[in-house]
Amino acid sequence: MSAVELVCASANPDKVAEIQAILGPAEVVLLPRPSTVPEVAEDAPTLEGNARLKAAAICEVTGLPAVADDTGLEVDALGGAPGVRSARYAGEQATYADNVRKLLTELLDAGALDASGRTARFRTVALVRYPDGREVAAEGVVEGVIAPSPRGDAGFGYDPVFVPVEGDGRTFAEMSGPEKHAISHRGRAFRALAARLAAGT
Template sequence: MSPPAPHRLVLGTGNVHKVPEIAAVLAPDWEVVSHDLDVEETGATFEVNALLKARAVRDATGEVAVADDSGIEIDALDGRPGIHSARWTDEQDWIPRVLRELDGVPAARRTCRYVCAAAVARPDGTEAVVRGEVEGRIASEPRGTGGFGYDPIIEPLEGDGRTFGEMTVAEKQALSHRTRAFRALRALL
């Protein structure tokens, strides 16, 4: 007898890097298909923005929808860029801007956290949102070519001193804020 077919859910994202990362966490019970929908992130928190996106995808598709909002909070910058991580400057300037703004800040004060809020919105109107975090430190220069976004400058405190950009996919997923959030969400699906 073959195993039961996975349930289908729609992931609201236009970020091609997120799809395999999230699909790996939700497999084998859930088949993840992506749906790119432009949703204005007007919320004041990661959680509100994740719910806005999940609701919009659910409303557009009529299916179980999940979405996330994630970013980096840098303590020496009073939590910036936070919910604006993807929009505070052009993507190619994300890392250079962080390094410029932290120029002269000692390593002990370069603490940060990657945050991911993951939300589900079901056709029956029920919803849930969870949060995953990983504490880290901003490296003095980019290291590694793996991952995406800020990964080449984030050294997770639970790691071995390498940045996420220097890790294999499996090593990154073992520590990832997104993996943590979607594991918690999976328990609620």
């Protein structure tokens, strides 16, 4: 069976590279987002809603099937924050380091000092939108805890402070790409999405 071609709605090169690494070119070929397409306002109240906004916008412009995802880090001690605001937690122009710094500060302010009080999960929703309006979506979740300080140089976003429960104590940023993708939220979401696409659902 030939690979499915999808226009990738993300403008984040780290995320695009990770998605392609997870899927592999044999299953899904990601076509680049047209450079002329402006940023899509991610103002939906849910991860699925934001993924839908992005995929629908790219699909409408290109006339081709488009794939988008949205990811949130849900920290229990912070009432599920940053959640849908994860990428913009420290402000609209926040860097990865800005967001991590704010997260660690908020946890200290909340009195969450040991691992039992720093439980969290990453959640990703991946969604494909077709020109005829059909959609296929899948979700991936991984449980973990927030480390007291960043560790590791790989990955991006909150990876340096997220320690997955199913791992060996390392943060995502201390793992190789394949190690991370095997258990990550994004890996699970996109493998589930690829399986649904292959099954024609």
